[in-house]
Amino acid sequence: MKDHKEVKDLVAKKWTKKSILWGTIMTILAIVCFPINPLILTGVLETGSYPALFVLGWIVWAFGMVLVMTPIIMFPRRGGVEKGKPFVYTTRLVDTGIYGVVRHPQYLGGILAIFVTTLLWYPHWLFGVLGAMGAVVVYLGAKEEDQRLVQQFGDDYRRYMQKVPRMNILAGLIRRLRRPSST
Numbered sequence: 001m002k003d004h005k006e007v008k009d010l011v012a013k014k015w016t017k018k019s020i021l022w023g024t025i026m027t028i029l030a031i032v033c034f035p036i037n038p039l040i041l042t043g044v045l046e047t048g049s050y051p052a053l054f055v056l057g058w059i060v061w062a063f064g065m066v067l068v069m070t071p072i073i074m075f076p077r078r079g080g081v082e083k084g085k086p087f088v089y090t091t092r093l094v095d096t097g098i099y100g101v102v103r104h105p106q107y108l109g110g111i112l113a114i115f116v117t118t119l120l121w122y123p124h125w126l127f128g129v130l131g132a133m134g135a136v137v138v139y140l141g142a143k144e145e146d147q148r149l150v151q152q153f154g155d156d157y158r159r160y161m162q163k164v165p166r167m168n169i170l171a172g173l174i175r176r177l178r179r180p181s182s183t
Helices: 004-013 017-032 049-078 107-119 125-153 155-163 170-179
Strands: none
Touching: 017 107, 017 125, 049 107, 107 125, 125 155
């Protein structure tokens, strides 16, 4: 378990040249694939309209946004974040709720809310290709986050990694349902 200063140092180390590069690539992909899409709004791309896909896109977007907001809500409540500090300064491993199903709901939510939603709203091969690239970049970011969290929480996080999948929510739900109840 790390104290507040050590957590702050780990957060500061997060901003390496490599993470800045990946962050820049991710930002560009997210802008180009954002559901309120600049390529569509400016008329650069035209796509067909499919009401069923559009409605499904809204459902996927809403679910993704709930996942994106998860750490902002859960970490201050369960992660030992000092009052008044940002949620990234969690000092306790959170492995309950959605964190008992997937380790990185925020990353999964980003993939759903940006890349999958855009493809559903505007079915075009370009959004499929860029969305796949974006999903890979987000996945690599989650892998790097796992490494940082192992540094922060040690063996507790390693055990958590063995029990809970990184972002595969289906596998996480199945594991969760098969896990013996703690009652």
